Amino acid sequence: MAFRDIIGQERAIRALKKIVDREEVPHAFLFSGLPGIGKKTVAFSFAKVINCLNRVDNDCCEGCSACTRANTGNYPDLLLIETSEQFIGIDAIRSIEEELNFPPLEGRKRITIIDDAQKMTDEAANALLKTLEEPPSNNLIILICPEPAMLLPTVVSRTCHLRFQPLTERAVKDILVSRQFLDDKNAELIARVSSGSVDRALSYLESQYINRRELVKKRILEIFTCDINRLFEIAKEWGSEADFLLDDIDLLKMWWRDLIVYNLSSDRKVVLDVETTGVLEEHLGKTSYANLMKNYRLFDTIYNDLMRRINRQMAMERLVLGLRESINEKDSRSTL
Numbered sequence: 001m002a003f004r005d006i007i008g009q010e011r012a013i014r015a016l017k018k019i020v021d022r023e024e025v026p027h028a029f030l031f032s033g034l035p036g037i038g039k040k041t042v043a044f045s046f047a048k049v050i051n052c053l054n055r056v057d058n059d060c061c062e063g064c065s066a067c068t069r070a071n072t073g074n075y076p077d078l079l080l081i082e083t084s085e086q087f088i089g090i091d092a093i094r095s096i097e098e099e100l101n102f103p104p105l106e107g108r109k110r111i112t113i114i115d116d117a118q119k120m121t122d123e124a125a126n127a128l129l130k131t132l133e134e135p136p137s138n139n140l141i142i143l144i145c146p147e148p149a150m151l152l153p154t155v156v157s158r159t160c161h162l163r164f165q166p167l168t169e170r171a172v173k174d175i176l177v178s179r180q181f182l183d184d185k186n187a188e189l190i191a192r193v194s195s196g197s198v199d200r201a202l203s204y205l206e207s208q209y210i211n212r213r214e215l216v217k218k219r220i221l222e223i224f225t226c227d228i229n230r231l232f233e234i235a236k237e238w239g240s241e242a243d244f245l246l247d248d249i250d251l252l253k254m255w256w257r258d259l260i261v262y263n264l265s266s267d268r269k270v271v272l273d274v275e276t277t278g279v280l281e282e283h284l285g286k287t288s289y290a291n292l293m294k295n296y297r298l299f300d301t302i303y304n305d306l307m308r309r310i311n312r313q314m315a316m317e318r319l320v321l322g323l324r325e326s327i328n329e330k331d332s333r334s335t336l
């Protein structure tokens with residue numbers, strides 16, 4: 001992907017383009033920020049811009065042999081260190097150190113990207129430190145990690161630090177529409193709860209967030225009004241959906257968090273799921289802050305119970321009875 005195709009991270013891209021324009025590229029960068037906000041995408045594009053044979057407006061062309069091979073992972077002067085394991089060990093760092101001693105094979109610079117650099121063991125980080133202290137010329141190392149505090153201060157101080165901000169809701173929405181082919185309404189819904197992270201938005205998509213949201217909302221409204229037999233039926237149905245329970249409780253916590261925040265500030269801008277909060281408010285009416293907090297704590301308890309694998313149906317019975325009670329406390333005339 002070229003800089004021009006990246007949605008969001010305009011500030012970081014502007015800074016990098018300026019560096020390319022001045023031809024004053026430092027020997028090491030640190031890209032920090034939340035997971036899933038585009039740090040690695042920007043690092044790859046930056047690497048391509050540096051070695052592109054037909055740079056246009058300080059961006060890569062995507063058509064030259066350097067760009068096309070970088071896109072397929074076959075460019076010899078672009079190295080990536082990443083792991084799905086817990087640690088990046090010293091061997092991984094030693095292997096790049098050996099290569100770094102030779103000049104780049106084709107490009108202006110050899111670029112080494114170390115993703116999740118916080119996974120480096122102390123031994124690996126100390127080995128890298130030596131390279132950062134005396135960097136072989138024509139090399140650029142890009143470290144990627146969520147927080148600089150997760151790295152040795154001596155490593156951080158030898159890099160040019162670029163902090164990436166979470167994406168705007170608009171950027172996440174645009175990415176979901178253009179890359180995941182979501183419709184506008186659902187993309188907006190997920191973007192709203194993604195905390196500016198595409199990774200988070202995608203995990204919401206995988207967890208069938210949109211379908212579950214509708215189902216759980218329908219259930220809650222039924223709990224507020226149904227008879228006692230149906231109440232226990234709902235708990236039984238819910239308890240049998242083991243794969244979704246923890247995510248469902250998270251959803252409830254989000255809605256009640258919205259209700260609590262709105263109860264305190266009346267500011268709609270801070271509400272994550274405006275539509276659901278509106279529907280819940282209609283049913284809960286002017287319920288007290290204490291009542292909302294009681295529900296919120298109940299969700300926490302149920303979540304922990306589920307984590308401890310206690311009987312799921314019983315846990316969900318506690319949940320539905322607790323929610324029903326909050327309606328009764330609002331209107332003391334109604335009874336179970």
Ligand SMILES: [Zn+2]
Pocket residue numbers: 051052053054055060061062063064065066067068
């Ligand atoms: Zn190119």
